[in-house]
Amino acid sequence: MTSTQKSHSAIVIGGGSTGAAVAHDLALRGFEVTLVERGEIASGTTGRNHCLLHSGGRYCVNDREAGIECIEENMILRRIMPDCMELNGGLFAAFDDADMDYLPLLIEGCQACEIPYKKLTGEEARRLEPYLSPQAKAALWVPDGVFEPMRMCMAFLATAKANGAKVYPFTQVEELLMEGTQVTGVRVWNRIANRRYNLHAQIVISAGGPWAEEIAAMAGIDVPVIVAPGVMVSMTGRYSQHVINRCNKADDGDIIVPQRETSIIGTSSWTVDDPDYIDIPEDHVALMLDRGSQMIPALKQASSRGVFTVARPLIGREGEDEREVSRTFECFDHDEDGIGGFVTISGGKTTTARAMAEKTVDIACRKIGLDVPCRTHETVLLSYRAFYTI
Numbered sequence: 481m482t483s484t485q486k487s488h489s490a491i492v493i494g495g496g497s498t499g500a501a502v503a504h505d506l507a508l509r510g511f512e513v514t515l516v517e518r519g520e521i522a523s524g525t526t527g528r529n530h531c532l533l534h535s536g537g538r539y540c541v542n543d544r545e546a547g548i549e550c551i552e553e554n555m556i557l558r559r560i561m562p563d564c565m566e567l568n569g570g571l572f573a574a575f576d577d578a579d580m581d582y583l584p585l586l587i588e589g590c591q592a593c594e595i596p597y598k599k600l601t602g603e604e605a606r607r608l609e610p611y612l613s614p615q616a617k618a619a620l621w622v623p624d625g626v627f628e629p630m631r632m633c634m635a636f637l638a639t640a641k642a643n644g645a646k647v648y649p650f651t652q653v654e655e656l657l658m659e660g661t662q663v664t665g666v667r668v669w670n671r672i673a674n675r676r677y678n679l680h681a682q683i684v685i686s687a688g689g690p691w692a693e694e695i696a697a698m699a700g701i702d703v704p705v706i707v708a709p710g711v712m713v714s715m716t717g718r719y720s721q722h723v724i725n726r727c728n729k730a731d732d733g734d735i736i737v738p739q740r741e742t743s744i745i746g747t748s749s750w751t752v753d754d755p756d757y758i759d760i761p762e763d764h765v766a767l768m769l770d771r772g773s774q775m776i777p778a779l780k781q782a783s784s785r786g787v788f789t790v791a792r793p794l795i796g797r798e799g800e801d802e803r804e805v806s807r808t809f810e811c812f813d814h815d816e817d818g819i820g821g822f823v824t825i826s827g828g829k830t831t832t833a834r835a836m837a838e839k840t841v842d843i844a845c846r847k848i849g850l851d852v853p854c855r856t857h858e859t860v861l862l863s864y865r866a867f868y869t870i
């Protein structure tokens with residue numbers, strides 16, 4: 481070993497928000513890191529999500545664990561990656577009696593999860609957001625925000641690269657290399673050079689999002705992932721400055737996210753078997769437009785820029801109601817399945833990617849007897865712009 485070589489090594493599969501955050505955390509704790517991504521960085525779920533930096537308001541009533549994770553990470557991310565965020569705040573707006581009945585539950589949830597909030601009258605809310613429906617009776621301000629998912633990944637990875645990590649997009653894992661019951665590396669296909677080769681490391685971490693089940697199956701392991709897509713409709717024009725949420729239990733078409741010069745209405749939820757082939761149900765598109773324009777009526781006249789879908793990786797078994805499954809995350813140390821050197825991280829949100837990485841790398845460190853604390857919560861990332869220059 482030369483003086484520049486590191487004594488601990490890890491391979492990360494997947495260049496979405498989770499894999500990028502894991503690579504950063506590993507590199508910061510002194511690992512020699514190689515990240516492989518079968519497509520472009522953020523080409524999976526991360527690059528096509530709703531871009532909402534969750535305050536936790538959406539989860540604090542029915543899924544408090546996820547609500548607390550979101551507000552804690554929201555506060556950290558705005559400190560460590562300021563150039564990937566628009567900190568515009570969010571409104572949970574109540575338009576009918578059912579929404580008004582939900583408002584006290586939402587306030588109680590915010591208090592329980594320690595989410596800052598401010599109650600507004602309908603008139604105050606419309607003063608902030610003139611396009612809001614005149615039906616708005618009240619609203620709750622929360623610290624929602626908007627992020628740029630690809631830039632987030634690039635900021636994590638630029639910093640990881642500055643700490644020695646190697647990042648290989650368009651490099652697909654086709655096989656997990658095994659010695660007995662130990663995963664020792666991966667066989668990859670470099671899709672640009674059309675070349676196949678092996679990579680070895682002490683630990684292999686799968687951050688394959690909705691593909692996690694497929695990757696774990698390469699080692700004969702069954703990871704419980706529900707693949708749950710959602711439809712989003714992007715409208716031309718920015719009809720609010722805040723993120724507009726409907727003040728009710730999370731449901732279809734109840735969020736409008738202002739993203740650059742668009743307004744993205746989302747989302748729905750159903751389950752599929754294969755995250756690579758998802759048909760967009762026409763009725764979901766109509767539902768987004770209908771529900772979105774109940775909150776901002778001007779969206780009825782706006783033109784649609786595009787419709788897109790992508791799949792959530794939820795932790796759960798087939799047959800469970802995906803709407804009721806927690807949005808929290810889980811890290812699987814496959815020692816428990818009798819397979820060494822292999823860890824899967826799945827579930828969660830882009831908002832909670834850093835916390836997901838912390839838990840995963842804690843496990844990786846424990847597996848090889850390394851005692852180095854996580855510092856990602858206090859490490860300000862390089863600009864995403866540095867990704868291509870390091």
Ligand SMILES: Cc1cc2nc3c(=O)[nH]c(=O)nc-3n(C[C@H](O)[C@H](O)[C@H](O)COP(=O)(O)OP(=O)(O)OC[C@H]3O[C@@H](n4cnc5c(N)ncnc54)[C@H](O)[C@@H]3O)c2cc1C
Binds near residue numbers: 495526652747829
């Ligand atoms: C409709 C919808 C809206 C959402 N909105 C939000 C939101 O507003 N805010 C928020 O915080 N979260 C949101 N989420 C959740 C969030 O997008 C996901 O939790 C997050 O993106 C998952 O990131 P990931 O890195 O785990 O997975 P991914 O981003 O899917 O990354 C996994 C990567 O692994 C790669 N991969 C797969 N197989 C292989 C292989 N064999 N070899 C190499 N690479 C491989 C894939 O190409 C992919 O890039 C939303 C999800 C959905 C479905």
